[in-house]
Amino acid sequence: MRAIWKGALTFGLVNVPVKVYSATEDHDVPLHQVHAADGGRIRYQRICELDGEVVPFQDIDKAYDDGERTVVLTKEDLASLPAERSREIDVVEFVPSDQVDPLTFDRAYYLEPDSASPKAYVLLRKTLERTDRTAIVRFSLRQKTRLAALRVRDDVLVLQTLLWADEVREAAFPGLDEPVRISAKELELSASLVDSFSSDFDPDAFGDEYQQELRTLIDAKLEKGDALDTSETFGEQDDDAEGGEVIDLMAALRASVERSRAARGESGTTEKPAPESAPKKDAAPKKKAKAS
Numbered sequence: 001m002r003a004i005w006k007g008a009l010t011f012g013l014v015n016v017p018v019k020v021y022s023a024t025e026d027h028d029v030p031l032h033q034v035h036a037a038d039g040g041r042i043r044y045q046r047i048c049e050l051d052g053e054v055v056p057f058q059d060i061d062k063a064y065d066d067g068e069r070t071v072v073l074t075k076e077d078l079a080s081l082p083a084e085r086s087r088e089i090d091v092v093e094f095v096p097s098d099q100v101d102p103l104t105f106d107r108a109y110y111l112e113p114d115s116a117s118p119k120a121y122v123l124l125r126k127t128l129e130r131t132d133r134t135a136i137v138r139f140s141l142r143q144k145t146r147l148a149a150l151r152v153r154d155d156v157l158v159l160q161t162l163l164w165a166d167e168v169r170e171a172a173f174p175g176l177d178e179p180v181r182i183s184a185k186e187l188e189l190s191a192s193l194v195d196s197f198s199s200d201f202d203p204d205a206f207g208d209e210y211q212q213e214l215r216t217l218i219d220a221k222l223e224k225g226d227a228l229d230t231s232e233t234f235g236e237q238d239d240d241a242e243g244g245e246v247i248d249l250m251a252a253l254r255a256s257v258e259r260s261r262a263a264r265g266e267s268g269t270t271e272k273p274a275p276e277s278a279p280k281k282d283a284a285p286k287k288k289a290k291a292s
Contacts, residue, residue, distance in 0.1 A: 005141060006114060009124065009150070009157075011091035016113070016120045018089070020141075023108035023158060029214050078143055089139040089159070091150070097134045100149050104162045111150075111157040121157065128152050136162075189253035196260035 001021045009016035033042040046055045063072045113121035128135065128151065135150035137159070148161045213234070220233045 001110075003112070004109075007087035007089060007139070009089045009091065009111070009137070011124075011135070014120060014124070016124055017115045018111040018121070018157070019114045020159065021110045021112065023110045027208065027211060029211055029218065086140055089137050089148075089150075091135045091137050093136050094128075094131070094133040095136055097132055097151070100134050100136075100162075103168060105149070106161040106163055109159040109161075111159055125152050125155065125157055128157075186249060186253065189250065189257060193253060193257045193260065196257055196264065 003019040003021055005020040007018065007020070009018055034040060035042060046057070046060060047053065048055050061072055061074050062078070063070050065071075111121075115121075124135075127133075137148050137150050139146055139148070146161050147164065148159050151158055151160065216233060217230070220230075221228050
């Protein structure tokens with residue numbers, strides 16, 4: 001991996017030199033656009049609307065237009081901003097980890113200690129683990145002020161940038177304001193369904209099916225060309241997939257539980273068995289017959 005940023009984590013008078021690395025990468029198959037008629041490559045060019053010339057990227061600046069005037073901001077102008085010049089990741093507070101809403105998580109970065117001794121790095125890591133706290137930090141990266149959560153993952157400090165509060169939309173759905181009655185039996189069956197799907201999460205057990213199928217399609221077209229019959233590669237596809245609104249929720253829950261149990265090789269019914277202490281209907285007559 002190549003470091004994308006170097007600076008220091010600071011909290012109080014403690015200074016932790018670090019290198020920053022992107023923690024994630026894109027695994028999608030790279031595709032480009034072509035003209036459907038002849039397969040010609042579609043390319044985008046940066047063209048100046050005044051002289052019609054293609055402008056090299058290094059000759060492009062940014063500008064702000066308020067409708068009447070335009071202000072051009074050069075790379076030097078942007079680099080002169082105090083926040084952009086700062087090479088510090090400032091810890092502003094330590095908060096309970098469960099108070100950080102996962103909805104606000106954005107990009108993740110690994111932090112590597114960048115000093116002769118990693119003692120300060122390890123001290124901060126152990127402190128976060130012991131206190132079960134997440135550090136909220138502020139820093140500048142790529143011409144943006146960032147808010148981020150600093151946490152621990154596999155003995156490594158991870159910086160997870162956060163969306164600003166005004167970047168998270170409010171979920172206002174009128175339909176959820178209507179009162180809904182959920183019966184005890186529906187809750188019981190729903191919990192049973194959850195239990196039948198319960199497992200420990202293993203991310204390695206899952207794969208990107210679309211990308212795998214896309215690679216299979218590419219390999220097949222490389223071998224057979226445009227004459228490829230996709231049904232030979234993937235089989236006949238059923239377009240009449242099950243869907244639509246569930247009318248009988250109880251029936252759907254029962255069927256779902258039974259299907260899940262059958263898939264896992266379990267037996268049993270969704271109905272609770274009668275308690276062992278309950279008397280059997282023919283118990284009393286048999287007892288009388290034996291006494292006589």
